[in-house]
Amino acid sequence: MFDFNKPLWMNWELNNICNLMCPQCRRNEIRDGELVKKDGMDNRDNSLETFKKVYKNIGHPVGLIRFQGQLSENVASKDFLPICDFIISQGTTIGLSTHGSLRSKDWWYRLGEVFAKDNSFVSNPSSSSHVFFCIDGMGPELGLYRIGANYDKIIENAQAFIKGGGNAIWRMIIFKHNQYQIEEAEKEATRLGFSDFVTCHTDRRSAWQPFTYKGKEYNLEIQDRFPEWNKKVTKNDEFRQGNTFEPIACKAVDENQFYINCYNKVWACYYLPDYDDLAEEQDWYREYHEDDSNNLEEKTFDEILENKFYEALQMSWDVESKCLSMCKRKCSVFSGITRQFEFASGRVVKNLSGGSIQKYFDA
Numbered sequence: 001m002f003d004f005n006k007p008l009w010m011n012w013e014l015n016n017i018c019n020l021m022c023p024q025c026r027r028n029e030i031r032d033g034e035l036v037k038k039d040g041m042d043n044r045d046n047s048l049e050t051f052k053k054v055y056k057n058i059g060h061p062v063g064l065i066r067f068q069g070q071l072s073e074n075v076a077s078k079d080f081l082p083i084c085d086f087i088i089s090q091g092t093t094i095g096l097s098t099h100g101s102l103r104s105k106d107w108w109y110r111l112g113e114v115f116a117k118d119n120s121f122v123s124n125p126s127s128s129s130h131v132f133f134c135i136d137g138m139g140p141e142l143g144l145y146r147i148g149a150n151y152d153k154i155i156e157n158a159q160a161f162i163k164g165g166g167n168a169i170w171r172m173i174i175f176k177h178n179q180y181q182i183e184e185a186e187k188e189a190t191r192l193g194f195s196d197f198v199t200c201h202t203d204r205r206s207a208w209q210p211f212t213y214k215g216k217e218y219n220l221e222i223q224d225r226f227p228e229w230n231k232k233v234t235k236n237d238e239f240r241q242g243n244t245f246e247p248i249a250c251k252a253v254d255e256n257q258f259y260i261n262c263y264n265k266v267w268a269c270y271y272l273p274d275y276d277d278l279a280e281e282q283d284w285y286r287e288y289h290e291d292d293s294n295n296l297e298e299k300t301f302d303e304i305l306e307n308k309f310y311e312a313l314q315m316s317w318d319v320e321s322k323c324l325s326m327c328k329r330k331c332s333v334f335s336g337i338t339r340q341f342e343f344a345s346g347r348v349v350k351n352l353s354g355g356s357i358q359k360y361f362d363a
């Protein structure tokens, strides 16, 4: 169960804005063979003032804020830099995941200076504020998944961040088109001063068929260098079709982590928010899904947690008829596949990537 005697982790989405078109991102979909952005995007941002109010309404110590996003690029937020400055001044660590293409070198240098103020880096590098630069390939390969990204610009921005004193990690999702670049990318990461290099596998099997975007044809293919990962994804697909019930190990509970969406609504984890199909599975989910008042602008965190959703969710993991399909899919002990680091080459920043329930190796 969630432990309110320990600092909480928050996975926070500041906006719903992004300028890239990654084909497997929840923001986008393929309609009639063409990649398009879903409706209702790019219209929400949170100011520094709102952020401070919401942060205060949490009312519990916050150990880590992950700006990891479900459907956004947090760096696109107008006040992102002062928001980070504020968070670090409160003694909270930041973990950002970014495509790295937005903003100028000067802006990234200043962000590096802000992140360097988190002095836990000196005594414990693995727990300092850090940025995952999502660089899924070198040169033109990058743009085959990160559609709209420019490799040279990202590298320039990452170098400026490192020069400003920031802790940068190169994170690479493996596809067939970049699988031959892993070793070269790791060498480049070391040469450029990244503190770590991490490979990542995906279980998303959408967009594994040709599609077009702005008149150009794309054909994203599954990697075949790590067949044991593909086997595990197939096993999980079969498991999901069977809708079988297994012991659940909730990742959110394990990390003491909540998710705050761009409307400042609180959720137990980022796998669950606002899905209409989950609303059809359980009434307690539907009621919470339809009630927008559980946000940190209107209520405190403790008030929100009184909602029966949280109790019902935690009870649901032990009762087959109550358990959500997403919990089975992501967090079944034997068949969930969130523990992808087991298959990753490269080092992982320990304890900051779901590490306590995920296995990882040193390279």
Ligand SMILES: C[S@@+](CC[C@H](N)C(=O)[O-])C[C@H]1O[C@@H](n2cnc3c(N)ncnc32)[C@H](O)[C@@H]1O
Pocket: 018, 022, 024, 025, 026, 067, 068, 069, 070, 071, 072, 073, 074, 097, 098, 099, 134, 173, 201, 202, 203, 204
């Ligand atoms: C939706 S993104 C939002 C954050 C930011 N825009 C970014 O891309 O880093 C959240 C996380 O999903 C990861 N991601 C994107 N496409 C993915 C895929 N096909 N499989 C697994 N993870 C993916 C991103 O690298 C990022 O760490």
Ligand code: SF4
Pocket: 018, 019, 020, 021, 022, 025, 026, 027, 069, 070, 071, 072, 073, 099, 146
């Ligand atoms: S950069 Fe991040 S938010 Fe933007 S489309 Fe890609 S995965 Fe989605």
Ligand code: SF4
Pocket: 248, 249, 250, 251, 252, 253, 268, 269, 270, 271, 272, 326, 327, 328, 330, 331
């Ligand atoms: S999907 Fe369910 S079990 Fe998994 S982290 Fe989210 S709430 Fe917990």
